[in-house]
Amino acid sequence: MSNLLSDTGLIFGRYLRQALNSKVAVVFGLLQPMFYLVFFGPLLHDVPLGGEGDSWQVLVPGLLIQLGLFSAAFAGFGILLEKQFGVIERMRVTPVSRLALLLGRALKDVVQLLVQSLVLVIAGVALGLRAPVLGVVVGFVFVGLLTISLASLSYALAMRVDSPQGFAPVISTVNMPAMLLSGVLLPMALAPGWLDAVSRCVPFRYLVDAVRAAYVGDYAWDTVGLGALVGLALCAVSMTVGTRVFRKAGA
Amino acid sequence: MPVISTAGLARTFQTKHGPVEAVRGIDLTVSPGEILGFLGPNGAGKTTTLRMLTTLLPPTGGAATVAGHDLARDPAGVRRKIGYVAQSGGVDPSVSVREELVTQGRLYRLGKAEAAARAEELATELDLTELLDRKCGALSGGQRRRLDIAMGLTHRPVVLFLDEPSTGLDPGSRADLWDLIRKLRADHAMTVFLTTHYLDEAEALADRLVIVDNGTVVAEGTAAALKAEYGGSPDATLQDAFIAITGRGAAQPDAAPLAV
Numbered sequence: 001m002s003n004l005l006s007d008t009g010l011i012f013g014r015y016l017r018q019a020l021n022s023k024v025a026v027v028f029g030l031l032q033p034m035f036y037l038v039f040f041g042p043l044l045h046d047v048p049l050g051g052e053g054d055s056w057q058v059l060v061p062g063l064l065i066q067l068g069l070f071s072a073a074f075a076g077f078g079i080l081l082e083k084q085f086g087v088i089e090r091m092r093v094t095p096v097s098r099l100a101l102l103l104g105r106a107l108k109d110v111v112q113l114l115v116q117s118l119v120l121v122i123a124g125v126a127l128g129l130r131a132p133v134l135g136v137v138v139g140f141v142f143v144g145l146l147t148i149s150l151a152s153l154s155y156a157l158a159m160r161v162d163s164p165q166g167f168a169p170v171i172s173t174v175n176m177p178a179m180l181l182s183g184v185l186l187p188m189a190l191a192p193g194w195l196d197a198v199s200r201c202v203p204f205r206y207l208v209d210a211v212r213a214a215y216v217g218d219y220a221w222d223t224v225g226l227g228a229l230v231g232l233a234l235c236a237v238s239m240t241v242g243t244r245v246f247r248k249a250g251a
Numbered sequence: 252m253p254v255i256s257t258a259g260l261a262r263t264f265q266t267k268h269g270p271v272e273a274v275r276g277i278d279l280t281v282s283p284g285e286i287l288g289f290l291g292p293n294g295a296g297k298t299t300t301l302r303m304l305t306t307l308l309p310p311t312g313g314a315a316t317v318a319g320h321d322l323a324r325d326p327a328g329v330r331r332k333i334g335y336v337a338q339s340g341g342v343d344p345s346v347s348v349r350e351e352l353v354t355q356g357r358l359y360r361l362g363k364a365e366a367a368a369r370a371e372e373l374a375t376e377l378d379l380t381e382l383l384d385r386k387c388g389a390l391s392g393g394q395r396r397r398l399d400i401a402m403g404l405t406h407r408p409v410v411l412f413l414d415e416p417s418t419g420l421d422p423g424s425r426a427d428l429w430d431l432i433r434k435l436r437a438d439h440a441m442t443v444f445l446t447t448h449y450l451d452e453a454e455a456l457a458d459r460l461v462i463v464d465n466g467t468v469v470a471e472g473t474a475a476a477l478k479a480e481y482g483g484s485p486d487a488t489l490q491d492a493f494i495a496i497t498g499r500g501a502a503q504p505d506a507a508p509l510a511v
């Protein structure tokens with residue numbers, strides 16, 4: 001157990017240092033949601049969005065989940081490179097905890113995503129977002145949950161495929177519809193019946209709804225509670241898959 | 252008690268174009284403190300065998316014991332005892348030499364101070380001191396190879412697996428590597444399992460040679476014994492013996508029809 005913790009810390013530190021050394025990539029990851037915030041957000045100002053709160057309280061939570069969806073899902077890219085350098089095998093031949101190899105990386109992604117989210121929220125506030133502090137904190141918790149889930153899946157996939165060509169298309173194909181169907185940009189409350197039904201099959205939708213509710217100070221069971229449940233379930237499934245793949249040799 | 256013993260060790264890769272039998276059943280034993288030269292032509296299955304013995308690749312057949320631990324049942328036990336230097340290394344080009352060495356120490360569960368001290372020690376041993384604060388990506392091929400070797404020695408393993416350790420080293424560095432390997436054996440009774448394509452190196456360094464081809468052991472013995480048995484004449488070189496054993500480069504006479 002203490003080995004797991006110290007190994008996780010070691011791996012976390014290694015990748016955090018690498019992230020700090022490549023600030024460009026961290027900033028780059030923020031660009032897309034920032035563009036949406038600045039160039040798309042103002043358009044929603046007078047549009048009836050069918051929920052409580054103003055347009056910023058609808059858009060910023062969506063962008064937070066979108067940020068997580070894209071950054072974390074592509075986290076596995078690093079492993080593909082490391083595989084080519086032989087770093088993965090070199091680590092796997094040491095006694096280091098297999099779970100730590102996954103956890104350390106995923107935790108670094110959580111930290112990175114939280115920093116990016118904070119910047120995004122601050123920019124939102126500058127543009128006119130007003131939300132309860134507790135709601136914003138709850139939003140960050142959801143970003144964390146989403147990140148650790150998607151990053152684990154992404155790392156697991158990257159361990160199993162041989163090339164970037166086998167990785168990027170899978171992620172993009174899953175991500176794009178997942179983003180649209182979870183109502184990241186506009187709430188699914190606006191959707192016709194069938195689209196609403198389809199979107200209820202996408203777990204990220206519940207996270208978006210939960211964060212939106214939290215941003216208007218509504219912490220009810222059927223929004224934040226449901227989102228938390230879905231988020232935790234997602235996290236449990238992803239971590240199980242990730243751990244399995246990392247435990248098994250031959251990857 | 253041999254420090255490595257394998258029985259029918261085999262690995263078949265499933266590919267889109269059908270199965271590839273990379274290793275077809277290898278039986279061998281290595282004694283403690285022995286330097287074993289594992290030779291064979293390209294694609295013979297050397298790296299695949301090493302990856303199995305180092306727990307990286309699950310065998311599809313057979314069994315092996317390494318440093319007292321069963322490969323299949325106790326891979327963690329094997330990992331604690333062995334060091335592995337892969338054919339193509341394993342450092343991140345964007346990370347500094349010092350950080351890689353320290354991280355490697357920490358992966359082997361050395362404390363922070365211990366790992367830092369060990370990094371300095373290894374750097375001295377492999378002539379990397381000047382390069383400690385450089386990025387791994389900014390090393391020359393031979394410097395990087397020395398770093399790879401240092402990484403494999405971090406925890407003073409009982410068995411050291413070296414996959415073509417001297418590829419890319421200049422003659423001086425190669426001689427240094429030989430000395431280092433001999434010293435490790437003399438001082439720590441380390442067992443060294445190494446592959447190489449340099450027959451002079453195999454002859455100078457290894458106590459015994461195992462030659463594989465097409466995934467099976469085709470000959471084994473001391474260099475002198477192999478030369479005597481396969482070389483064809485008393486003053487045959489190891490190269491003559493190797494070519495006779497693996498048939499590479501000696502295919503012409505066989506290819507011609509003997510009679511019409």
Ligand SMILES: Nc1ncnc2c1ncn2[C@@H]1O[C@H](COP(=O)(O)OP(=O)(O)OP(=O)(O)O)[C@@H](O)[C@H]1O
Pocket residue numbers: 264265266271272273291292293294295296297298299300338
């Ligand atoms: N992951 C893999 N999938 C499919 N085939 C593989 C895989 N790895 C190795 N092989 C095949 O297995 C055979 C043995 O490869 P291996 O790398 O063990 O050879 P080697 O003896 O180390 O050769 P070299 O001297 O060139 O390093 C080769 O035919 C190789 O193409």
Ligand SMILES: [Mg+2]
Pocket residue numbers: 297298299338414
């Ligand atoms: Mg090889």
